Amino acid sequence: MTAKDGRRKREETRTCLGVSVAAADTEHALVEMQRLAWLADVIELRLDLMARFDLARLLAARPCPVVITYRPVREGGRFVGNEEVRLAVLRQAAALGAEVIDIEWDSFEALGAVAPARRMISRHFFTHMPADFGARHAELVASGAEIVKLVGMARGQLDVAPVLDTLERTTVPTVAIAMGEYGLLTRILAPRFFPGAWLTYAAAAEGQTVAPGQIAIEVLRQRYQAHRLTRSTRVVGYWAQTAHDLPPASAAMGGGVWVPCQCAPGEDRALVRTALSRWISFDEESAG
Numbered sequence: 669m670t671a672k673d674g675r676r677k678r679e680e681t682r683t684c685l686g687v688s689v690a691a692a693d694t695e696h697a698l699v700e701m702q703r704l705a706w707l708a709d710v711i712e713l714r715l716d717l718m719a720r721f722d723l724a725r726l727l728a729a730r731p732c733p734v735v736i737t738y739r740p741v742r743e744g745g746r747f748v749g750n751e752e753v754r755l756a757v758l759r760q761a762a763a764l765g766a767e768v769i770d771i772e773w774d775s776f777e778a779l780g781a782v783a784p785a786r787r788m789i790s791r792h793f794f795t796h797m798p799a800d801f802g803a804r805h806a807e808l809v810a811s812g813a814e815i816v817k818l819v820g821m822a823r824g825q826l827d828v829a830p831v832l833d834t835l836e837r838t839t840v841p842t843v844a845i846a847m848g849e850y851g852l853l854t855r856i857l858a859p860r861f862f863p864g865a866w867l868t869y870a871a872a873a874e875g876q877t878v879a880p881g882q883i884a885i886e887v888l889r890q891r892y893q894a895h896r897l898t899r900s901t902r903v904v905g906y907w908a909q910t911a912h913d914l915p916p917a918s919a920a921m922g923g924g925v926w927v928p929c930q931c932a933p934g935e936d937r938a939l940v941r942t943a944l945s946r947w948i949s950f951d952e953e954s955a956g
Contacts, residue, residue, distance in 0.1 A: 683859035686868065734768070789817065816843070856927055
């Protein structure tokens, strides 16, 4: 079995672990992709964060499947040029073999078909978590895109609940994320919801985030065992002041995966605990 066949097999059996790469240029991106290939199933190349790039070289030398993203300012990216030029680059990426093209919800129709590449329709809410998260997801599913990505900003721990609920219920390959420090659980727990959860994003390393709340791929794998999570994995929550707080001493004896839960100012801990009880358990010591 080739490495490519092996990665395709993993995509058929578990949620992919993706790493977002924002290199300065083609040379740096190629080095990063080679470094990350053994940690990630999929690499996202953020073209809008690169000063210059050579698509043909990037795609010819890719060591694993890629998502090509060329995000405009209106959806949180840095591309400020002509829209037709941007779409032409995405079509070129598909023609050169990119596996997935990330296309914003309001540009989906304009992009058109890019087969055999898959289209990941995406929409971002950078200031809040939409109250109708599930309905927004359904709207994107109705587009006919092969993969759906919906992202909101978590303003408290309760904001992760609609995201986890969507991942649990969907039958369409989905990336659903609550950004920010309170949204960490959506990035960690996504692999529990395979096959609905197609991918969860991580940063290439500490300090190299391209979206609020991303954690390093090595942390996602080593501390949270994201590549081994299944629906039957025991997940235990512990109350934390920050997303970086380590679990209590009892974690070493308790088994399972321990995840930080942090209430925003004014949030009721009992309500949070109840809302998350479908996916996370708390024992007496960790619950406080």
